[in-house]
Every structure is written in C-alpha cells, then in structure tokens.
Amino acid sequence: MGSEATPETIRKTITDHYFPDENQVVRDLISSLQMDEAARDRASKNAAKLIEDLRANTSPTIMESFLGEYGLSTQEGIALMCLAEALLRVPDAQTIDALIADKITPSAWGEHLGQSSSTLINASTWALLLTGKVLAPDDRGLVGTIRGVVKRMGEPVVRTAVAQAMKELGRQFVLGRTIREAMRNARVEEGNGFTYSYDMLGEAARTDADAKRYHLSYSKAISALSSNCNHASIRQNPGISVKLSALHPRYEFAKRERVMKELVPRTLSLIMLAKSSNMGFNIDAEEADRLDLSLDVIEALLADPSTEGWDGFGVVVQAFGPRAIHVIDWLYATAEKYDRKIMIRLVKGAYWDSEIKRAQTLGIDGYPVFTRKVSTDISYTACAEKLLGMTDRIYPQFATHNAHSVASVLELAKNLPLDSYEFQRLHGMGEALHERAMKKHATNCRIYAPVGAHKDLLAYLVRRLLENGANSSFVHQIRDTNVSPTAIAQDPLAHLGKFGEDIANSKIALPPALYGSGRKNAKGWDLSDPRQEADYVADLEKYSATKWQGHPVIAASVKNGEAKPVKNPADLRDVVGDVASATPEQIEAALTTAHQGCAEWSDKSPEDRAVILRKAADLYEENSAEIFALLTREAGKTYMDAIGELREAVDFARYYANEAIRLEERDGKAEARGPITCISPWNFPLAIFSGQIFAALAAGNPVLAKPAPQTPLIATFAAHLMHKAGIPVEALQLLPGGGDVGAALTSDPRVAGVCFTGSTATAQHINRAMAKSLAPSAPLIAETGGLNAMIVDSTALPEQAVRDVIVSSFQSAGQRCSALRMLFVQEDIFEDLKEMLFGAMDELELGNPAILSTDVGPVIDAAAQAKISAHCEKWAAKGRVLKQMKAPQKGHFVGPTLIHLEGIEELEEEIFGPVLHIATFKADEIDKTIDAINAQGYGLTFGLHTRVDSRVQHIVERVKVGNLYVNRNQIGAIVGSQPFGGEGLSGTGPKAGGPHYVSRFRLADTSSAESVKLDKSVSAEDISKAHGALRTGTWTENFGRFTELATLFVNETGLLNRLAVEHAHDMPGPTGESNRLYGAPRGTVLCLGPDAESLQHQAVLALAAGNGVIAIGEDAEKLALKLRPLSAPIVAIEGQLNAGELTDLQGIDAVAANHTEHDLKLMKAELADRNGALMQLITERNQPERYQLERHLCIDTTAAGGNASLLAAVED
Structure with missing residues (x-):
C-alpha cells in the first residue's frame, strides 16, 4: 500500500x-510476497513434519473420521448431507418417514429424467448413523443384519434413531443449544488455554x-x-x-x-x-x-x-x-x-x-x-x-x-x-x-x-461437510495415507x-463462455458493482426526458395515421412518446410486400442470416442504455427485469441463428414458409417481440410484426436496430396497433403462419380466423397464460420457499406468464410459513421502477389495474384477503396481495398481476392436489419445494405442465437452457428457446394423399368406444419401443432414431442446476391417413412418441395386426371419418392427417370450433416431434446447502 x-x-x-x-x-x-523461496521451503518442511506427527500420534475426531470415509465423492456422504439438512425441521411423522425412506431405499427415478439432487444412502452409512462406527467394506454380514434390524424396528423407532443420530452428528460441530450450555461446554478447552x-x-x-x-x-x-x-x-x-x-x-x-x-x-x-x-x-x-x-x-x-x-x-x-x-x-x-x-x-x-x-x-x-x-x-x-x-x-x-x-x-x-x-x-x-x-x-x-438449536445447526453442518469433504481439502487428505505429507504440504507457488x-x-468456464465456443452468452450486469450501478443510473437519467416515436415501418411509402401519446405506467404525467397505429392502407401494403417475398433475405444461407442476427444481438447490447430507459418508462420495468429482458432478447438472436444452421445440417435445405405474423405481448415487449421475429427470420421468412398497443416504442426502436444490423425492411415490417391490426394480419390468406403470445381467449379467436382464411398447413404457435401452482411440503426450508414464492409471485408485479398464482402449503407448516410470507411482503418496496431500490413496479395500464383490484375486492368482501400492501397513488399500481382459497377450483381465471392465492393440503393429499391442478386444463409452470427426491419424480410424472421447477423460483426461463412453453390451455408448443422452435417456421413435408373411398362411415360414438378400448399400459415407460418399431417398420428408421435421440437430454446452464428437456406423449392421437402408407407413418410416429393411437382408414386393421406382437396401444377402425365429427370428439389429444388441402381445411375449421385447448392437426411428415409434448425439469441441486458436485469435481 x-x-x-x-x-x-x-x-x-x-x-x-x-x-x-x-x-x-x-x-x-x-x-x-516478501516471503522468499527459502522461507517458503522451511514452511513446507515444517508443515510436512506436523502432518507426520498428526498421523502418527493423534486420533481424528468423529467428524474427521466421517469426512475421511464419506467425502463428497461418495453417494453416502451426499445422502447423509441431504438427510441432515432437512430431517430435524420436519414436524410431521408421515413426511419424516418419507424423507428417511427416500434416502435409504433404492430408487430408480433418476434413470428417467436426469440426476437426483441427492443419491442413495447405503447400508454402511445407515450403520454409521445407528452405531457411530464406520464399518469395514468387507463387513457384509453386519451390514445385512442392520438392514434387517431396520425393517423389524418399525418406522417410529427408525425415526427416533435417525433423529438422534443427526443430533449427535450436529453436536460434533455445535458447542451448545443455548449460550449458557455453550459456555459450560467451553470450560474444558478454556482450561487447555483456548x-x-x-x-x-x-x-x-x-x-x-x-x-x-x-x-x-x-x-x-x-x-x-x-x-x-x-x-x-x-x-x-x-x-x-x-x-x-x-x-x-x-x-x-x-x-x-x-x-x-x-x-x-x-x-x-x-x-x-x-x-x-x-x-x-x-x-x-x-x-x-x-x-x-x-x-x-x-x-x-x-x-x-x-x-x-x-x-x-x-x-x-x-x-x-x-x-x-x-x-x-x-x-x-x-x-x-x-x-x-x-x-x-x-x-x-x-x-x-x-x-x-x-x-x-x-x-x-x-x-x-x-x-x-x-x-x-x-x-x-x-x-x-x-x-x-x-x-x-x-x-x-x-x-x-x-x-x-x-x-x-x-x-x-x-x-x-x-x-x-x-x-x-x-x-x-x-x-x-x-x-x-x-x-x-x-x-x-x-x-x-x-x-x-438442533434445527438451526443443520445448514451449518452441511456447509462444513461441503467445505471439508472434497478430496482436495486438508481435513480430508490428512487422513488419506495414500497422499504423502510432502504432497499435502507442498508450497502453493510450486503447485501453481x-x-x-x-x-x-x-474447467470453470467464464460466464460469457458458458455455452461454449458456439454461442456467446448474453452480456450481464451486476448492479452490486458500484461502477455498473452508477452507469445504469446515469443511463436512465440521460434518457429521462426523451420522447420516442412509434410508427409503422413498411417497405412501401404510405402516410402514417394520427399519433397518440404513450405514458409511463408508473407516472402518468411522464409522456414517453407517441405512436401512430398502422392504417388499413399500410397493412395492405405490408401484406403485399410480404407475399411477394424477400429474395434478398430468403436466398441467403442460414450462415449468412446468422451473421446478421448476431449483429442485431450486438447492437442490442451496444444500445443497452436506451433500451433500459425505454423498458423502464414505457413498460414499468425495474432494473432487474430490464436487464433480464435485454439478455433474453440477445440470447434469442444468437440461439436461433445457430438453430437454423443446425437444422439445415441435419435435415438439408428447407424452403421458408412465407409471411409470418408475429403478435407479441406488452409484458416482454423486447424479449418476446424479438424472439418471435428472430426465429421466423432465421428460417428465411418475411415477418409482419405487431407489438402490443401498450408498448409500441420499444418495438419501433428494436426494429430500427434489426434493420441497422442488415435485415431488409421487406423482410421485417412493423405494424403497431390494436386488435383490428392483429385481426387483419391473422385472417389474410397471404399469411403463412402466426406466432402469438397473449391470452388463451385471443389465441382461440386467432385459431378460428386462421382456420377460415389461411392454408391448413399454416401453423399457429401460441404461448398463453396459466394458473401456475407451487407445492411446498414440510421438508422444505421455509426461508428458501418464501424467497422463491415472493420472487415468483410479485417480481414484475406478477405480470409474467410463468408467475405463481396458486400456492399449496402442507398444513403442518402453514402458520409458520404464512407469518414469514407476511413479513417478506412487508419488506417489498413499491414505486418508481427507475429507482434501484424498487422491488415492485406498476401494472401496465388502467384496465389491468381495475381488473386486478376488482378481483381483490371480491375476495376481500368474503373475508379471504389475508394481506394486501398499500399501493402508491400515482400511476397504475396494485399492492401485492395474498388471498386464502380452499383450492385452485375457486380460481376461475388467471389474474395477471401481483396477487397470490394460498391453500393448504394434508401430508397424504399431494396426489389429490396435483389432480386438482391438472383439472383446470392449464399447463405452463409448476414449482415444488421438497427434499424428498422420490416425491419429485412422482410429481413430475403426474403433473401436466411444460416447465417444472424444483427448489427454486418458477420464473426467468433461460434461452437454450430452460426452453419455455406450456400445454393444454397454456399453449401449442414448441417451446421458445428450445431445439424444435425454429423448425416450425421451416416449410415441412406435408405431402397429401387422395382419400380412399371406404364404405363404412365412422362416427364420434365409434371413436368414443375405441378410446374406451385403448390400453396404453406400460407403453410410455417402454423405452425399447423405438428399436422395436424400427425393426418392424424399416422405412421409418430415420425419424424413429431422431425421436429416440431427442427424447430426453440435458441442457447447458449454470453450475448447481440440472436442466433436462424431455418428450412426453400427447395422449391419444387420432390418425386419419387417408391412405394405408400415410396411416402407417402417422401411427408409427405417434406410438414411438408414447401415445395411444386410434387409426381410421385404409388397412387400419391390418396395421394393428402387424403391431400386435409389440403390445402397442392401437385400436383400428376401417372406414372414413366425416370432418364434422371432429368438433365434439372426446378423449382425443391430437389429430394426424395427410389429406388434400380441401379436406384438411374442413378438418381445421371443425377443430377450431372446439372449446378448450387448441387441438393440434399434425400434417407434417418429417417432424416427428409434433407427436410429443415438450417438458422441462429444472432442479436447483444446491438447495440442500451447496454444490457438492462442483466442490468435489474441481480439484487442483
């Protein structure tokens, strides 16, 4: 110094x-360092002597013995850590038994969906717990005896024994339960001079x-x-x-x-x-x-x-x-x-x-x-x-x-x-x-x-296990005689x-290189860095009085309409700018241009398009200051949300650029579909707006982009940056406006597909308009809302659960599709968790999102504010509002609110704001709770807080949602790591930011066949009977089905292999987190042929994806007979189905058909008239993923106290 x-x-x-x-x-x-080499050498030699002395003349403590025997590289050590972390805080016997059984009973759930957050505790660890002795590896007889004793003792005795063992373990590290007890216990060592x-x-x-x-x-x-x-x-x-x-x-x-x-x-x-x-x-x-x-x-x-x-x-x-x-x-x-x-x-x-x-x-x-x-x-x-x-x-x-x-x-x-x-x-x-x-x-x-107290010591205990259980730790090595004293005491400079x-x-990639050399991670900001915080605040101030202009951006020269002001939802006195909505003349001109195509764009190779998309990403980052200001003033984004949104938009550009290249390498060149209408929401006015466009452009399509009427300014600015990057105006035209603009862009036959994010009702309306006017092959990619739930059982750490509930419910003022709407808490911990939740709500700061300390900003507009407030007032009148925070009077604010319900059945619709509903469940009612969640028909996100791994697997198999999160919050999906999208009433798929998204924008093989005239007419009643006769049994769990089908249908081998390879795989992401994308069957697929070849193709792919099949058409019974040796779930009906029967069919989850365009159009119209979830009509012959639902499971593997795998794996 x-x-x-x-x-x-x-x-x-x-x-x-x-x-x-x-x-x-x-x-x-x-x-x-002033310490010279000679001094360092003396230190190393003295340390080696000390280690030799310790090994020769001292005995390890109980904890040192444990760490030497069971470090983080052993299953037993990690299992014990997880058991220790949770056991003593669980209040109810039923869940304690479940937790103990989970850690000592062999289970194979990890084989299906990825690594467990803890592994199995074996019999030698069980013996250690009960006897305090480390068993020799060859002590098989004693191990078997102890297993038998455990079975005979019964659950209450086992429960008591394990709890006592955990307390004894804790006593090795904790001096006393109270300060007085600790002072008494300290006297011995104080007498020794400590x-x-x-x-x-x-x-x-x-x-x-x-x-x-x-x-x-x-x-x-x-x-x-x-x-x-x-x-x-x-x-x-x-x-x-x-x-x-x-x-x-x-x-x-x-x-x-x-x-x-x-x-x-x-x-x-x-x-x-x-x-x-x-x-x-x-x-x-x-x-x-x-x-x-x-x-x-x-x-x-x-x-x-x-x-x-x-x-x-x-x-x-x-x-x-x-x-x-x-x-x-x-x-x-x-x-x-x-x-x-x-x-x-x-x-x-x-x-x-x-x-x-x-x-x-x-x-x-x-x-x-x-x-x-x-x-x-x-x-x-x-x-x-x-x-x-x-x-x-x-x-x-x-x-x-x-x-x-x-x-x-x-x-x-x-x-x-x-x-x-x-x-x-x-x-x-x-x-x-x-x-x-x-x-x-x-x-x-x-x-x-x-x-x-014992319940408080466990997190501390786990941390000590983690820090000292790694093979490279001194505490671990000093007892390992395979490591010499000289090696342990080596001079760090020499080691380095x-x-x-x-x-x-x-081995630890820097964050910008998290996704390898193929894709640069989006630039991040850490506003706990005073330099970055000062820059961010200065940037917002720089643009605090700027007025932006929003307007159509089209290739033709057509006069703009009247401009209207855009106001800051946090302060209505702040006019952010003005916007001119697209006129009918501008819409027609844009459609004409898009229909003519943009050869300058579509003729480029995926690699050349990728260069431009990556340039757009770079421009987003270079213009971050203005983007942050726009997101804050126009959309009411807090600093955390604004940063997250920019990063997501950048990730979309780079990820989809790579995806288009990957798909062409896998499938060969594919034509662009044609004009794609992209309709984006106000809650992610940059990320979703950009993501839809980047995907469509990556596949070579011209885009007609309609941003939400509440947030046209950020869209205009983003479109300007895309054009600046090199995207031709003919390939990307911007048409701001309201529902009339959207209606025109989704009902014109020149449009080749629609990408939409918004409400379920609007998606259904768009689907019907498309069925009437667009080609039957034109896809609707819809991501809609959800009644997203979370379950917190009594093994969860309350502090973690409350942290994640607050973030999931109230960040972004609850205005995320993924936000938590319905919290289920095990009744044994309800009162304590509720009080903690009250206290955590009190700590939230509502107000101006431009201020760094603000946690919750405004809702988007007066209509949203009125609807959310009316919902809260309705339940307040019934005495169900447990807590509501006071909201600022200036701007469109709603105070975070907690409402007590009997169950999710009482929640009639999604309330898109900072409102959380809460209910309880008994320890034995988890299945009942999951079934109630599924019964609502939505399926977007679901959260679970538990330390019972087998419970994770059980719920994963039962709950019907697109994105599952375990022991973490349920918002903030990361592109390419946590692909996002729902099922049922929550969307059509494929998942945004996932490996199947860009392929939906490429022209698929939808080759058709003429209908074969068959005498018998198949009715809805016939199909209902067939559905009743369908037996899926264990077909879904039979992962050998891919090979079995490929052996029987050799001509389908290529697509079957693709389904098998892509069925489940781990996604890259931050350490300490497991991200797994996997396919799930849609349910029952109605395969309509029409000819024998088409029917076979559809049925084989549907079966390979794990579905049950009802096959109608030429040679259907012959096909079923061929499949009989596999015990495949297929019911065949010889005959023809009239399209009119599709409207009221029950028990069908998707329809596959390769008929003529005329017949498909009739089918699509009938399916669009159905109520409920949008029924998929699968016409693509070369996209087997269409027969599956995509699901993603994200587990915070550090929830029990730390990242054992990282600590154990990173050795010097």
Missing part, C-alpha cells in the same frame, strides 16, 4: 478488482421479525458472556461473531440508503454492549455482492465516536476473493483515519460454489473468487504477510485447519511477539493441529463456536507452477 493511499482511493481499487483478470491478480499477489468466539446459528433474516429475533439473541449472548470477560486484555476474553444479514432483512446493495439508516444503529447497539464488557465483536464476511455495502457499514461503525478507545472491533476477510488484500489495506487505512485498533480474522472463504453459480447466472465478465484452491492459498499467504506487517493497528486472527497455512504464518511471524496475533479453528475440527502448534510454539488459539500460464481454472 503506497503512502499516498487513502480509504477513498483504496475503495476504488477494491471496486476495480470485483471481477478482474484472475491470472493477473494471482501474478500480482506472487509479486507482492479462548472462544461465539456465533449464533441461523439463516439470514427474511423479515423484520427475524432481524429483531436475531438482534435479541445476540444481545442475550453478549450479556451472558460478559461474566467471562475477566481479563484486562480484550484478546484473552471471549468474543462474539455477528452476521449483518441476520440483523437486517434487506442487507443488499440496492437498499443501501435504508441499510445505512437502520442496520448501522442496530449493530452499534450490540457493539456498545460488547464494548461495555471488554469483549471482541467480529463482523462475519458474507457473499461477494454484499462486500461493498459491508465496507460502508464498517466505516460508519468505526467513525462513530462511541467506538473510540475500544480495540475489540473485528472484521472477517475472505482470502478466496481477489479484493481481499485490498480490503485489508482499506481496513488499515480506515483504522488509521479514525485512530482505531481493530481485529481482522483471515479465512479462506465460504460459499465459493455459490459465487460461481451467481456469476454464471448473471452472465457477468468474471468471478469474484479465485477458481483454483491453490490461488486462494497464495492469497491467504499474501494477506497473512500483509497483516503481520500492520500489527500497530491490527490484531490478526488466522483461521485455518491447514498445516501449511499454520506453518507459513509461524514462519512469517517468527520475529513478532506471540501476543501480536492468534490462530483460530472451528469447534470440532483441527483440534490436534492447533494443540500441537500451541504446545510447540506457545501460540494463542481461539475456537469459533456455533451456538443454536504446474498449470503454466493457465492460472484460472479452465
């Missing part, structure tokens, strides 16, 4: 190192009540500990460690003003208690995105006059962050500025895996942590060296269980007084290591001791040398 450095200049350096070049940072750390720092266990505060409870807990602990503060030197007295996130429910960068106003005095009151007892007070380090805010809080506390003359203020610094060494400089400079002496606890760092996942999810340029353990070790040494040179103002506290780190500190501090620093270890770990260091070197050592120039870990 230069002599001219001030706290202010160092803060800038800290900010500059938030997401730095990791290679350069590590090189700088190495350059800064001192203690106490930490009160618990999750971060979600509500103000949580924060007050934690504050009281800390206050009581400090008061109790005061009786043990008998030494004049604060360094010899016990201390307390405090998490700022426990003291404030919104300890976030975006809430800085509120945090400084509320958290600083709250923390200061605790400091005064500690000061009065001459006790140390440490502020724990937390997530990287809170670091900058924590420094503001720390400075405010140090600057307060009441802390003068007290040397007990402490701060934890995490060495795994590139900012760590600069934070130490800042702390020293700040202590100097205010004339304070402080303590700094240096740790390696916690929640490393979470930092990796967050950075990947946000798409930011780098990581706020090092990606190699050895780099963290180098940082730790460099930070230790710096701290030991600052002992005039800083009392260093070195927290480590690593012998090399201990030896390095001893080497660096050999000329310093022994009382100028101390070591620290966790209770239950590192005992022998630090006892030896104390005896040999007379060092001081403090034990960091968690205190709390083996990687050459690749200091950053190549």
Whole structure:
C-alpha cells in the first residue's frame, strides 16, 4: 500500500478488482510476497513434519473420521448431507418417514429424467448413523443384519434413531443449544488455554421479525458472556461473531440508503454492549455482492465516536476473493483515519460454489473468487504477510485447519511477539493441529463456536461437510495415507507452477463462455458493482426526458395515421412518446410486400442470416442504455427485469441463428414458409417481440410484426436496430396497433403462419380466423397464460420457499406468464410459513421502477389495474384477503396481495398481476392436489419445494405442465437452457428457446394423399368406444419401443432414431442446476391417413412418441395386426371419418392427417370450433416431434446447502 493511499482511493481499487483478470491478480499477489523461496521451503518442511506427527500420534475426531470415509465423492456422504439438512425441521411423522425412506431405499427415478439432487444412502452409512462406527467394506454380514434390524424396528423407532443420530452428528460441530450450555461446554478447552468466539446459528433474516429475533439473541449472548470477560486484555476474553444479514432483512446493495439508516444503529447497539464488557465483536464476511455495502457499514461503525478507545472491533476477510488484500489495506487505512485498533480474522472463504453459480447466472465478465484452491492459498499467504506487517493497528486472527497455512504464518511471524496475533479453528475440527502448534510454539488459539438449536445447526453442518469433504481439502487428505505429507504440504507457488500460464481454472468456464465456443452468452450486469450501478443510473437519467416515436415501418411509402401519446405506467404525467397505429392502407401494403417475398433475405444461407442476427444481438447490447430507459418508462420495468429482458432478447438472436444452421445440417435445405405474423405481448415487449421475429427470420421468412398497443416504442426502436444490423425492411415490417391490426394480419390468406403470445381467449379467436382464411398447413404457435401452482411440503426450508414464492409471485408485479398464482402449503407448516410470507411482503418496496431500490413496479395500464383490484375486492368482501400492501397513488399500481382459497377450483381465471392465492393440503393429499391442478386444463409452470427426491419424480410424472421447477423460483426461463412453453390451455408448443422452435417456421413435408373411398362411415360414438378400448399400459415407460418399431417398420428408421435421440437430454446452464428437456406423449392421437402408407407413418410416429393411437382408414386393421406382437396401444377402425365429427370428439389429444388441402381445411375449421385447448392437426411428415409434448425439469441441486458436485469435481 503506497503512502499516498487513502480509504477513498483504496475503495476504488477494491471496486476495480470485483471481477478482474484472475491470472493477473494471482501474478500480482506472487509479486507482492516478501516471503522468499527459502522461507517458503522451511514452511513446507515444517508443515510436512506436523502432518507426520498428526498421523502418527493423534486420533481424528468423529467428524474427521466421517469426512475421511464419506467425502463428497461418495453417494453416502451426499445422502447423509441431504438427510441432515432437512430431517430435524420436519414436524410431521408421515413426511419424516418419507424423507428417511427416500434416502435409504433404492430408487430408480433418476434413470428417467436426469440426476437426483441427492443419491442413495447405503447400508454402511445407515450403520454409521445407528452405531457411530464406520464399518469395514468387507463387513457384509453386519451390514445385512442392520438392514434387517431396520425393517423389524418399525418406522417410529427408525425415526427416533435417525433423529438422534443427526443430533449427535450436529453436536460434533455445535458447542451448545443455548449460550449458557455453550459456555459450560467451553470450560474444558478454556482450561487447555483456548479462548472462544461465539456465533449464533441461523439463516439470514427474511423479515423484520427475524432481524429483531436475531438482534435479541445476540444481545442475550453478549450479556451472558460478559461474566467471562475477566481479563484486562480484550484478546484473552471471549468474543462474539455477528452476521449483518441476520440483523437486517434487506442487507443488499440496492437498499443501501435504508441499510445505512437502520442496520448501522442496530449493530452499534450490540457493539456498545460488547464494548461495555471488554469483549471482541467480529463482523462475519458474507457473499461477494454484499462486500461493498459491508465496507460502508464498517466505516460508519468505526467513525462513530462511541467506538473510540475500544480495540475489540473485528472484521472477517475472505482470502478466496481477489479484493481481499485490498480490503485489508482499506481496513488499515480506515483504522488509521479514525485512530482505531481493530481485529481482522483471515479465512479462506465460504460459499465459493455459490459465487460461481451467481456469476454464471448473471452472465457477468468474471468471478469474484479465485477458481483454483491453490490461488486462494497464495492469497491467504499474501494477506497473512500483509497483516503481520500492520500489527500497530491490527490484531490478526488466522483461521485455518491447514498445516501449511499454520506453518507459513509461524514462519512469517517468527520475529513478532506471540501476543501480536492468534490462530483460530472451528469447534470440532483441527483440534490436534492447533494443540500441537500451541504446545510447540506457545501460540494463542481461539475456537469459533456455533451456538443454536438442533434445527438451526443443520445448514451449518452441511456447509462444513461441503467445505471439508472434497478430496482436495486438508481435513480430508490428512487422513488419506495414500497422499504423502510432502504432497499435502507442498508450497502453493510450486503447485501453481504446474498449470503454466493457465492460472484460472479452465474447467470453470467464464460466464460469457458458458455455452461454449458456439454461442456467446448474453452480456450481464451486476448492479452490486458500484461502477455498473452508477452507469445504469446515469443511463436512465440521460434518457429521462426523451420522447420516442412509434410508427409503422413498411417497405412501401404510405402516410402514417394520427399519433397518440404513450405514458409511463408508473407516472402518468411522464409522456414517453407517441405512436401512430398502422392504417388499413399500410397493412395492405405490408401484406403485399410480404407475399411477394424477400429474395434478398430468403436466398441467403442460414450462415449468412446468422451473421446478421448476431449483429442485431450486438447492437442490442451496444444500445443497452436506451433500451433500459425505454423498458423502464414505457413498460414499468425495474432494473432487474430490464436487464433480464435485454439478455433474453440477445440470447434469442444468437440461439436461433445457430438453430437454423443446425437444422439445415441435419435435415438439408428447407424452403421458408412465407409471411409470418408475429403478435407479441406488452409484458416482454423486447424479449418476446424479438424472439418471435428472430426465429421466423432465421428460417428465411418475411415477418409482419405487431407489438402490443401498450408498448409500441420499444418495438419501433428494436426494429430500427434489426434493420441497422442488415435485415431488409421487406423482410421485417412493423405494424403497431390494436386488435383490428392483429385481426387483419391473422385472417389474410397471404399469411403463412402466426406466432402469438397473449391470452388463451385471443389465441382461440386467432385459431378460428386462421382456420377460415389461411392454408391448413399454416401453423399457429401460441404461448398463453396459466394458473401456475407451487407445492411446498414440510421438508422444505421455509426461508428458501418464501424467497422463491415472493420472487415468483410479485417480481414484475406478477405480470409474467410463468408467475405463481396458486400456492399449496402442507398444513403442518402453514402458520409458520404464512407469518414469514407476511413479513417478506412487508419488506417489498413499491414505486418508481427507475429507482434501484424498487422491488415492485406498476401494472401496465388502467384496465389491468381495475381488473386486478376488482378481483381483490371480491375476495376481500368474503373475508379471504389475508394481506394486501398499500399501493402508491400515482400511476397504475396494485399492492401485492395474498388471498386464502380452499383450492385452485375457486380460481376461475388467471389474474395477471401481483396477487397470490394460498391453500393448504394434508401430508397424504399431494396426489389429490396435483389432480386438482391438472383439472383446470392449464399447463405452463409448476414449482415444488421438497427434499424428498422420490416425491419429485412422482410429481413430475403426474403433473401436466411444460416447465417444472424444483427448489427454486418458477420464473426467468433461460434461452437454450430452460426452453419455455406450456400445454393444454397454456399453449401449442414448441417451446421458445428450445431445439424444435425454429423448425416450425421451416416449410415441412406435408405431402397429401387422395382419400380412399371406404364404405363404412365412422362416427364420434365409434371413436368414443375405441378410446374406451385403448390400453396404453406400460407403453410410455417402454423405452425399447423405438428399436422395436424400427425393426418392424424399416422405412421409418430415420425419424424413429431422431425421436429416440431427442427424447430426453440435458441442457447447458449454470453450475448447481440440472436442466433436462424431455418428450412426453400427447395422449391419444387420432390418425386419419387417408391412405394405408400415410396411416402407417402417422401411427408409427405417434406410438414411438408414447401415445395411444386410434387409426381410421385404409388397412387400419391390418396395421394393428402387424403391431400386435409389440403390445402397442392401437385400436383400428376401417372406414372414413366425416370432418364434422371432429368438433365434439372426446378423449382425443391430437389429430394426424395427410389429406388434400380441401379436406384438411374442413378438418381445421371443425377443430377450431372446439372449446378448450387448441387441438393440434399434425400434417407434417418429417417432424416427428409434433407427436410429443415438450417438458422441462429444472432442479436447483444446491438447495440442500451447496454444490457438492462442483466442490468435489474441481480439484487442483
């Protein structure tokens, strides 16, 4: 640190190192080290001797034994972790039994839909739980005996035994359930010369009540500990460690003003208690995105006059962050500025895996942590060296269980007084290591001791298992005699040398490269970075008074109509611009141009079109400032939503560009369909507007784009950027306006297809208009709404569930198709979860979305506001509104509302706003609840919070929705990772951002056959009887059906193989998340031929997709006979079906036909007249995916406490 450095200049350096070049940072750390090679060599040799001594003369603790036997690379270790995390908080016996059975009973659910979030606990682990002994691998007899005992004991005894085992496991890490108990238990080690720092266990505060409870807990602990503060030197007295996130429910960068106003005095009151007892007070380090805010809080506390003359203020610094060494400089400079002496606890760092996942999810340029353990070790040494040179103002506290780190500190501090620093270890770990260091070197050592009830200790326990169970951890390696002491104690600089120039870990792709070399990830923003936050705010300010113009953009020169103002939904005084809707003359001119085609575009190769689409994506990012301003002022988007929307639009452009290339490589060249009408909604006025257009353009089609009437300005700006990228105006024409414009663009026979996102009722209206006027092969790709539900059972962590419920229900003011509308909570936890939900709602800030601290913005317009408010008033009159927040008067606001219902049956329609409905279910009513959800006919998103993996699989197989989310929120699907779209009343498919979307915009093989005249006329009653006779049995689960059908129908092999390959596959995405796309049968497909060849083709593909088939037409019975050896679910009817019968058919989920255009048009008209979900008429012969529904399962695999696979896999 230069002599001219001030706290202010160092803060800038800290900010500059938030997401730095990791290679350069590590090189700088190495350059800064004064510790020469000889000193490092001595440290390594001393560490190796220490390891040899520990192995020869000490016994491991119970926890160290467990970690040595069952690390994160073992199924048993992960299963135990998951069981430990959840068991003790579950209140009801039935769910406890389900959880235990899930972890100890073999199950094969992962074979179908991907990896389980935990794996099976085997008999040797069960023995460990019950007996506390680690069984030898060959102890087969005892293993079998224990399994038998478990069966004979019965569920209540097993339940008690496992609960006791979990508590015993926890006791190895937690000093006491209360502060008094912990103080009593501390006496033994205090007698051995150790001192203690106490930490009160618990999750971060979600509500103000949580924060007050934690504050009281800390206050009581400090008061109790005061009786043990008998030494004049604060360094010899016990201390307390405090998490700022426990003291404030919104300890976030975006809430800085509120945090400084509320958290600083709250923390200061605790400091005064500690000061009065001459006790140390440490502020724990937390997530990287809170670091900058924590420094503001720390400075405010140090600057307060009441802390003068007290040397007990402490701060934890995490060495795994590139900012760590600069934070130490800042702390020293700040202590100097205010004339304070402080303590700094240096740790390696916690929640490393979470930092990796967050950075990947946000798409930011780098990581706020090092990606190699050895780099963290180098940082730790460099930070230790710096701290030991600052002992005039800083009392260093070195927290480590690593012998090399201990030896390095001893080497660096050999000329310093022994009382100028101390070591620290966790209770239950590192005992022998630090006892030896104390005896040999007379060092001081403090034990960091968690205190709390059993239910609170488990999250902490899981974190310790994760951090110390990886094969590369010192705690794991010291007991592994296959690893030599010399290898364990190797100098980190020498270790790093083996990687050459690749200091950053190549196994962990940087967020921009998350999807590999083929597709660049959308640029991300992290507004906890002060630089990015300042830029974002400045950008909004720059465009705060701009007036934009919205108008038709067509190839012909036709005069615009009258312009009307567009107002900011958050502030009706703010006129954002004006828009001229498309006139009938402009619509006709655009249709004429589109019908003539745009050879300049359609003749380009997919590769050439891709270059232009990627250029459009780049222009979106380059113009992000203006886009953010438009999204905020015209659509009422908060900063988080605006950033997410821009990133989604960019991802669509790049993903669909690649898809068009992939499809041509797979299927060969395909003609464009022709003019595609794209009708987009106001709730995603950039992302969905752009996504529809990019997909249609990628396939070579000209596009007629009609944005929502509420958001024409962002659409006009986006179209301008697309044209600037090189898309001809003839290929993309923009036609703003209302329903009259949409009607004209969906009923003109020159239109070759329609892509629509909006209400179910409008989709049905469009479908009927298309059936009357458009060619029967013209697709309608519709994504509509849903009555989206979430189930929370009693194994869920309430804090996680409430976090995800709040986001799913109220982010974007509830104006997402995917938003949560109906929450089902197991009655055993309902009251507690409801109170937490109330508290979390109270923490939401409603208001101007241009302000960073705003959580919930406005609804889109007065009509939406009136409809949502009327719904809330209806239920308020019935006494069912549990809570409603006050809404700002200026603008179109509705306060987030919670309404109690008996069940989803009472919810007659989707309420598109910040309204959540809640109901309870009994532990044995999950199936009943799922059936009620399915009965509503919608099928868009569904959320589940549980720790029971077999329950996940059971529900996945039962619930009928397009996108399922487990242990996370249910909004924010990522293009190419979580393809999005529903079924039933929620849409037609294919999923946007998925592998089948672009293919729907390519001209398919719909070759027709003349109807064969058959004597018998088939009636709706005949089909109803056939449906009753259909037996699907286990056909859907028979994954050998693809091969069996290919053997029987050789000419269909190519398409059958494609179906088999694409049936289920993992999608790329951030670490710590499982994303799996898979096909599900539509149900019963009515195959109508008309000739024998067409009928066979349809039936074989329908069966391959897992459906039941009713086959009507020439040689239908002959086909069924051929399929009989396979026990395929097919019922044959010889005869002909009159199209008029299709309107009232029951039990049919899709119709396949290759008739003449005249016959197909009649069929399409009849199907369009049906009520309910849009019935698919499958005419494509070369798109076997049309016979399936697409479903996506997303699981947060870190919900139980951390990312075991990442921690275990990334070894140095």
